Amino acid sequence: MVQVSVKPESFEMVFYDVAVIGEVVAEVAERLGVDEAITLDIDENSPLGRSKILSYDPIGLWVDGGALENTQRPRNFGQARSRDTIGRLLLRILDRRSGRFDDAPTDDELDLSQFAAWDVHNVGRLERIGLGGQRKRRLYQFRNRHGFTDLADAAFEELWGSSELSWAEIERISVGCRT
């Protein structure tokens, strides 16, 4: 079982349970082949859905409370949304460790189009192993960053359906369809 440390240890603003969060993070990590300790910082004051990687080694993640929330039941924990959030972050870590992303900009340097393209590739892979999906939501985000065109939709399909692209390939597909 992957060791997961969640901060804070209890919540005042939302009805989250540290043990449940830890189980979901560990489950996602194991499905992705991550077997090292993970630290997860949660800002429970924020209902927004931001997330970022604080540290690649050891793995340190940070999320808004809203990134783990059930949108149907505000202030309650949402397993599907959490799998999506944690899964995207862990896949980004695995990608950067693979050697295929050595030429990728740092997270702070990625623009919205690059983030959207990488996320499509990540969520497509997550869906294929049974961890989330929301394909149409990702398509809408991708179109907002790349244009509402057939060219952009074809690029989306390539990113979504590919197994292990390199950063150069993601960037080529993303740049090639922007309007």
Add this chain to the structure above:
Amino acid sequence: MRKIFPAEELARDSRFIRQTNEQRMGDPRGARIAGGNTSGNLAKLTPDLPNGPDRARALMHGIFVGEIQALEGAGRTCWDFELGDEVPLALKLDMARQCWDEARHCEISVSLAEHMGTELGEYAENALLYEAACNPDPVLRLTGVNRALEGLAIDVFNTMKEFGNMAGDPVLEFCEDWMLADEVTHVKMGSDWLRRLTENDKDRLDKALEFQKVVDRLFSFNGFRGEDDDSPIQLTRRFRELAGFSDEEIDEIADMSRDARFEATA
């Protein structure tokens, strides 16, 4: 069939989860409204925001459930009041026409949800719009719903139309534009019936306008809807003028929003 149908008993299938006003206003992180949150830094809803597309999805879902409730409310107004004694036939005919518009808006909203990748029921539903449509006085009901809430709809639809335009999304832009045209008509109906039904009743007119302010205030916390550049939902003067609002009334809504913002940041 009973009159004044309670909001708690509105028919919804298992996809829809209701969030009460107490739950929404009692969220210590700030009430969620129009695809955003009232506690954090405000920002106009545009595609350039990192969470812009997701906020637009949430707002569109709020519009969708609002359309369902507007249909239910206008339908109730056709039924709840006696012809002649309480309302004229022409008012019921206007409400029947509004039902047709709202039903079409529901269909458009479902299609837009599909277009934007949103599941029906993906977000919690709040029934404030329908609750305003339960007022036992038809004048107060039309003022609260058609002037305050449909007035808000004008601002929301215009904001979404601009979002679609900026994103290069013609589907969203044109759908919002078509619905916006209907909303202006609905608000105009409210303005016209308010004037006609209170022509010789100053006390009733005052009560109706006060009820409208109460409803408007509920949607003005933290300056969420206003005229400042960073107001997430922009107050739309031109369309409100077309819908029968005076300059003084629009100024008052703008002031209400500024006051709410000042209170929130004080």
